[in-house]
Amino acid sequence: MIMGDHINTYTFTKALAEHVVNDARNIIRTCIVRPSMIVAAWKEPVEGWTVSKNGPQGFIMGASKGVVRRLPVNKSLIYDYIPVDVVINTMIAGTWFSAQLPDSTPTVDGQTPIFHCTTSTCNPFRWNDISSILTTTLHNYPIRGAVWYPNIKFLPNLFMYWISSAHFSFYSSLYIRFCYQNLWRKTNPCTIT
Numbered sequence: 001m002i003m004g005d006h007i008n009t010y011t012f013t014k015a016l017a018e019h020v021v022n023d024a025r026n027i028i029r030t031c032i033v034r035p036s037m038i039v040a041a042w043k044e045p046v047e048g049w050t051v052s053k054n055g056p057q058g059f060i061m062g063a064s065k066g067v068v069r070r071l072p073v074n075k076s077l078i079y080d081y082i083p084v085d086v087v088i089n090t091m092i093a094g095t096w097f098s099a100q101l102p103d104s105t106p107t108v109d110g111q112t113p114i115f116h117c118t119t120s121t122c123n124p125f126r127w128n129d130i131s132s133i134l135t136t137t138l139h140n141y142p143i144r145g146a147v148w149y150p151n152i153k154f155l156p157n158l159f160m161y162w163i164s165s166a167h168f169s170f171y172s173s174l175y176i177r178f179c180y181q182n183l184w185r186k187t188n189p190c191t192i193t
Contacts, residue, residue: 066148
């Protein structure tokens with residue numbers, strides 16, 4: 001198998017890219033920056049800037065539209081999110097650091113310098129810290145075009161998530177269908193096919 005011990009093509013291609021950068025270390029100054037999950041900007045270019053709907057900003061966008069109603073998230077766990085501007089600044093600082101190293105500087109096993117860009121140890125993020133703020137913000141600043149009242153509920157595991165989703169989605173649709181078939185059709189005799 002071409003991917004070896006890698007669990008998916010994402011980790012495989014990241015490893016390939018790091019090998020290419022490491023192989024170029026004798027030709028040009030190199031460094032590797034390994035960020036955790038990248039999210040919206042902290043300060044630059046403006047607070048909250050993002051063009052991505054992946055990760056937590058996608059959940060929040062979905063919740064503001066009323067589409068995402070619940071998430072399987074353990075609110076007390078630490079989620080390792082890092083703002084995109086912090087990652088860019090780390091890349092710039094890492095590049096500067098690598099360029100300042102003399103040619104004779106010993107490296108670990110002859111490898112290019114590696115910088116891990118994470119927040120979990122010094123500035124941990126827990127959904128529990130912002131869940132009340134998030135709910136208040138969703139209620140106070142609704143957006144146009146919402147399909148349902150904006151609200152989000154965090155559920156501690158997948159089992160609870162599936163039970164809750166079935167209850168609020170599947171059973172709600174059965175109730176609406178029952179009402180349509182037994183109440184609305186009796187008062188409006190025209191048929192819809």
